[in-house]
Amino acid sequence: MTIMVFEKLLQKLETTIDLQLSAVFFAGQSQFPISDCKMDSIESDKGDVSSAKAVLLGALAPGVNGPTWVTLKSTFLMLGLCLAVMLGLAFSSSDSSLMLHVAFLVLICVSLFLLLTWFLAETGLVSVEHQMREIGLAQSDNLETSRKNK
Known part of the structure; x- marks a missing residue:
């Protein structure tokens, strides 16, 4: 039952990604403008975005948002844990070339983690809403519309 729910969510996510990529690539040359895309699956009624959707937006839009940075930090933590186990196994095998390789x-x-941390400290994080505006997924405010009309 859990697999069926996961497959349905994956299909819905793939459909949403296909629509958005089509909208981005064909916006300037066809009858499928970005404004016609329904983004109910990315934005909830409150305007909140889940962490998984924010990470997906972080992959598609320029900049790094908070949930993407948390995901990267946890990935590096798990990688460090795996490498620590590998280093322990290399020490137990007493193979100097293996120890050197894992070290x-x-x-x-x-x-790499320190360089990423330094880079993000210099550039700063981007909000998810800003990323949504960058790729054309956010609802336009009346202020933005009035500025464009002037």
Whole structure:
């Protein structure tokens, strides 16, 4: 039963992604403008966006939002845990080349995480709403409409 629910959610997500990609790619040249897309699956009635949808938006839009950064940090945490286990196994096998190899992988992982942290500290995080506006998914406010008309 859980698999069926997961498959339905995956199908709905794929349909939404296909619609949005089509809207982005064909907006300037066909009868399928971005404004015709129904984004009920991305925005709820309150305007809140779930973390999973925010991570998906973070992959499609420029910038890094908060939920995407949390996902990246947890991914690096799990990678660090796996590399620590591998390093422990390398020490127990007493193979110096394996220990050196895994230690180099740990060094690469730590340096990449530190560089990403530094980069995001310099540039800052982007709000999910801003990312939605960037790719044309947010509902336009009356202020934005009035500014465009002037």
